[in-house]
Amino acid sequence: MLAIALAPALGATAKAEALAPFTVIGDGIPDSLTGKAGDAAHGRALVLDRASTCILCHSGPFPEIRFQGDLAPNLAGAGNRWSVSQLRLRLVDASRLNPVTIMPSYYRLEGLVRVGQGWRDKPILSAEQIEDIVAYLATLRD
Template identity: 75%
Template sequence: MARSTITIAVLFASVVHVANARADGLARYEITGDGIATSLTGAPGDAVRGRTLALARTTTCILCHSGPFPEARFQGDLAPDLTGAGNRWTASQLRLRLVDASRFNPDTIMPSYYRNEGLVRVGRNFAEKPILSATEIEDIVAFLATLRD
């Protein structure tokens, strides 16, 4: 009896997980107002990993943004300074900015990190897939939310 209950619970959990994914593999999310209130992964991100990602040249954050990162050389000045980002924006707003910055400014040069349709000038390696995973988005959101004045 207990074994069948466990099997049913595992099957139910699998169905719920699949229901939260879109056909293209991206997590479902709902934009409410000026943000995405719910985590893309269903769990909070890791701020330490988020800091590492934000400072990595592969995510391009630091190429355009500057912030309280004394060890990072050649910080950008094309976009807002990230100092105090956690005071200026909620986690919900930060999440939407990372997922699809064009929702705020259609002419932005900031990439839509968690979108795979309607993009132009996409490199072959990024065609039909997001730049960042849902986990990476959540990690960066967790980190940016820690940046307080």
């Protein structure tokens, strides 16, 4: 099994945010980025918030949302298809699993291209938000 330890990355400006260190083992990140489980209710709210962009590409069991994406897998049953570890890596940096994915790297700072000025030197989602979304997606069972 492949194991990679990553140190926190820092951008070059004062507004840079440190990323929590994490270890990729195989196709997942087994340990929480925050050291604790996320809040599934808050995770659901984040998934449905168009600012997180999840719902722009994914559809799912969200009857209250009129327009849902169809570019990416339906999130219904995500907790059956992927482990918590696998979900975490897909949110942190899906390009580790598929270098040509269109899914954003939500918790990465280096090696990105075409990053808007307002998003440079900070991740799209915080470690807490990643854990909240992971907690929610893990509850989605068929």
